Amino acid sequence: MKRQRNRGRAMLAALAAMCATVVVLPGQAYAAGPPAYSFDPDAKNVQGAQLNAEASVLQPGAVYRSSIEPGEKLYYRVKLDSLTDAYVSAVAVPKSGGSVAYGDGITVSIRTLNDSRCSSNQTTFGSGETPRPIAAYAHRTIGKGTSTTCKDAGPYDVLVERESKPTSSPEAWNLELRFVEEPALKSGGPTETTAPKDWPSATPAPLDVEAQKRTGGSSYYDATSLKTGEWIDEIAPGQTRFYRVPVDWGQQIYASAVLSNTTTDTTEFIGNALTLSLDNPAQGHITDTSLSYAGKSATTALKPLPPVAYRNRYDYSSQVSTLRFAGWYYLSVTLSPKVAESYGKDPIALTMSVQVNNEAGESPYDGDPGIFAVTEKDKELAQSGDSAPKAAKSATMQVVAAGALGTGTVLVLGLGAWTLLARRRAAAAGGPGPVHQQPPPFGGPPQQGW
Known part of the structure; x- marks a missing residue:
């Protein structure tokens, strides 16, 4: 019984600690500048190698942290079978206070040990020249269009290259690396090996809904979940907000962002x-x-994209081929630090509009689809707005609370059993019962004077 009591106290203490929150008053969140990128706390540190022979091996399903200097070409390694499609991504995170030039960015490729390239993708910061987290991925796929030299089982190199102009900040960029494998297909499907040519490409009508408050995260790891709707947030100069939207097979995602006007008299024009x-x-x-922004409300929207389909991967356009599987799609919004020079450092109101259209189709995979699916839990998170870590914390709190409640019930039942037993003993002895006795310490004898 003493062990049960100690366990109950420990669970209640853990619950109290997890329930503790830090209250941030308006304006305090940006006192020290925009929050830093939130790396996955489970990410393992790994060092990129300049020689492929010294490359560290990445494990499927794992997340890694690394870094890359200007102009560096770093090797990592994966071990692949002859049946599974594999993807390795790199998120480059430059310092928010630094500078980047047009054309700066990262390139990720997967290569054989003979240096034959399986695939390669590059992402740059664009003409805005704003330092922000950017992601690129490479894949080794077995299907149509894949080189025969990339279909064999064995080790493959992952090469991450950084492009930085001499005028850019020389500090190292942090890297967040992910290696995921795509599930096997069901027997007999899908069989089409050409990308769809006809799909709804018109911009949908604006939503007729009331905008709701929802605060974006600071990385892919803690991105805030969204569903179809209008979402009000705020963003500070130099800050990047992250959101995620569940998009199932056959569904299309549309998104736009509106930056509010300011109350200043300045009308200085800021491009990108x-x-x-x-x-x-x-x-x-x-x-x-x-x-572009000049102190008045301004909006931008993503061009219409095709519905999510397995066969999109056969299209030559990356804007189509990347819509190849269901799951969480990530939206990020970055406000240039140049805005602070004319409009101050305070955050500006931001409205996100998201639409996910069409009924969900059937998964083409055999067995567990992993991250390439939209589950009922995902839909619940999009409804509530929880991020992945917030949802995990909530689930842990429920387990702890249930455990503490269960332990408390055991303690009450134990005390009730002791009282009943004491009364029976007193009745058998002709005594007055335990009303003048104090409940014992767990495991100890009754005490007088209660």
Whole structure:
């Protein structure tokens, strides 16, 4: 019984600690500048190698942290079988206070040990020249269009290259690396090996809904979940907000961003003041768009994209081929630090509009689809707005609370059993019962004087 009591106290203490929150008053969140990128706390540190023979091996399903200097070409390694499609992504995170030039960015490729390239993708910061987290991925796929030299089982090199102009900040960029494998297909499907040519390409009508408050995250790891709707947030100069939207097979995603006006008298024009970007569930970059700002309300929207389909991968356009699987699609919004020079450092109101159209189709995979699916839990998170870590914390709190409640019930039942037993003993002895006795310490004898 003593062990049960100690366990109950420990669980209640853990619950109290997890329930503790830090209250941030308006304006305090940006006192020290925009929050830093939130790396996955489970990410393992790994060192990129300049020689492929010294490359560290990445494990499927794992997340890694690394870094890359200007002009560096770093090797990592994966071990692949002859049946599975594989994806390796790199998120480059420059310092928010630094500078980048047009054309700066990262390139990720997967190569054989003979240096034959299986695939390669590059993502740059664009003409806005704003330092922000950017993602690129490479894949080794077995299907149509894949070189025969990339279909064999064995080790493959992952090469991450950084392009930086001499005028850019020389500091190292942090890297977040992910290696995921795509599930096997069901027997007999899908069999089409050409990308769809006809799909709804018109911009949908604006939503007729009331906008709701929802605060974006600071990385892919803690991105805030969204569903179809209008979402009000705020963004500070130099800050990047992250959101994620569940998009199932056959569904189309549309997104736009509106930057509010300010109350200042300044009307200075800032080109590419805000960038809206979209990435797929494997952190493969799909597309981005930007808006200019002069102190008045301004908007930008992603161009219409095709419905999510397995056969999209056979298209030569990356804006189509990256929409190849269901799951969480990531939206990120970055406000240029140049905005602070004319309009101050305070955050500006931001409205995100998201639409996910069409009924969900059937998964083509055999067995567990992993991250390439939209589950009922995902839909619940999109409804509530929880991020992945917030949802995990909530689930842990429920387990702890249930455990503490269960332990408390055991303690009450134990005390009730002791009282009943004491009364029976007193009745058998002809005594007055335990009303003048104090409940014992657990495991100890009754005490007088209660």
